[in-house]
Amino acid sequence: MESLFCRSDREIMEMLGLDKPFQARIIRDSIIKGVFDFMEMTSLPKAMRERLSQRFRSALSGRVMEKQEADSTVKLAVSFPDGAIIECVRLADGSGRYTACLSSQVGCAMGCAFCRTGTMGLVRNLTAGEIVEQFALLSSLGERISHIVFMGMGEALANFTAAMDAIHELHREDGYGISYRKMTISTCGLVPGIKKLTEVDIPVRLAVSLVSADDGTRSRIMRINRSYPLQELKQALVSFQHHQDRRLTLEYCMLGGINTSEESAEELSRFCRGLDALVNLIPWNPVPELGFTAPTEREMKAFENALRKLKVNYTIRRSKGQGISGACGQLATDARTRSH
Numbered sequence: 001m002e003s004l005f006c007r008s009d010r011e012i013m014e015m016l017g018l019d020k021p022f023q024a025r026i027i028r029d030s031i032i033k034g035v036f037d038f039m040e041m042t043s044l045p046k047a048m049r050e051r052l053s054q055r056f057r058s059a060l061s062g063r064v065m066e067k068q069e070a071d072s073t074v075k076l077a078v079s080f081p082d083g084a085i086i087e088c089v090r091l092a093d094g095s096g097r098y099t100a101c102l103s104s105q106v107g108c109a110m111g112c113a114f115c116r117t118g119t120m121g122l123v124r125n126l127t128a129g130e131i132v133e134q135f136a137l138l139s140s141l142g143e144r145i146s147h148i149v150f151m152g153m154g155e156a157l158a159n160f161t162a163a164m165d166a167i168h169e170l171h172r173e174d175g176y177g178i179s180y181r182k183m184t185i186s187t188c189g190l191v192p193g194i195k196k197l198t199e200v201d202i203p204v205r206l207a208v209s210l211v212s213a214d215d216g217t218r219s220r221i222m223r224i225n226r227s228y229p230l231q232e233l234k235q236a237l238v239s240f241q242h243h244q245d246r247r248l249t250l251e252y253c254m255l256g257g258i259n260t261s262e263e264s265a266e267e268l269s270r271f272c273r274g275l276d277a278l279v280n281l282i283p284w285n286p287v288p289e290l291g292f293t294a295p296t297e298r299e300m301k302a303f304e305n306a307l308r309k310l311k312v313n314y315t316i317r318r319s320k321g322q323g324i325s326g327a328c329g330q331l332a333t334d335a336r337t338r339s340h
Ligand code: SF4
Pocket: 108, 109, 110, 111, 112, 115, 116, 117, 118, 119, 152, 153, 154, 155, 187, 188, 209, 329
């Protein structure tokens, strides 16, 4: 069965063979409360519950294949009926705030050299419903999730319509009710996508995986830079901020010996000029097959000092969940091989 999210009552009626629109609403409300088993939807007639549960395993199309936990991070591997497998993560910040990190595609076509998902290539786009189902599954783990980041597998802006539909569904007042301002879309710098996001003008936050503010280095590590170099990216970001007036995050994945020199800090400082941006330093999470090294403590300190001197607004994020490959740039489905 395809996902029931992002559907009208009539569509749900047709998909499930229901008699009345209010029955579709009961089912939708139940899923949002974390009830996925039709037999447990006791507001429906018993015969209907029995018929639905004989026909469908669950009210969700996605099935959790694996659950891993470390440092209060929970990672789920979720499979869909066509055999596609994605991962989603629930992160805790220690102060009781929970964030869902959702995937937007199965694999990714962007091929960023430091990212494990990039090694998979693009298998397919996720539907809006499949994106929302990840939130449903993470919410059913028991804690209230208030924030969402589209930083799982895939480039959300390359699956623009589905990502927007999912964002609207997650925002619905009669649904999860997540504020747009608590949702962040991450992009590797897909300029046409940033322009479209500027045009749709919904107050979601934007994070750009910058990695280097030098065109030569960035083009070597991130193929997207060959199509949309830094100057074009910056123009798109200036325009985005002009319309939306919200602080951007520039994700700066620190790669040992590659983007941590004083010169790199100066380039980064120049890129930040004219933008209201917070640089998020993320020491690279080692992925053995990718051939990079994590920065040393000394390298990180020297880079931070250089940024401080240059008055660059930055923060440092130690990724959680490294032990379960749930950290930034580590998502890729090991389980993929087991499903086929
Ligand atoms: S960093 Fe993001 S855009 Fe780049 S390959 Fe990984 S998932 Fe794709």
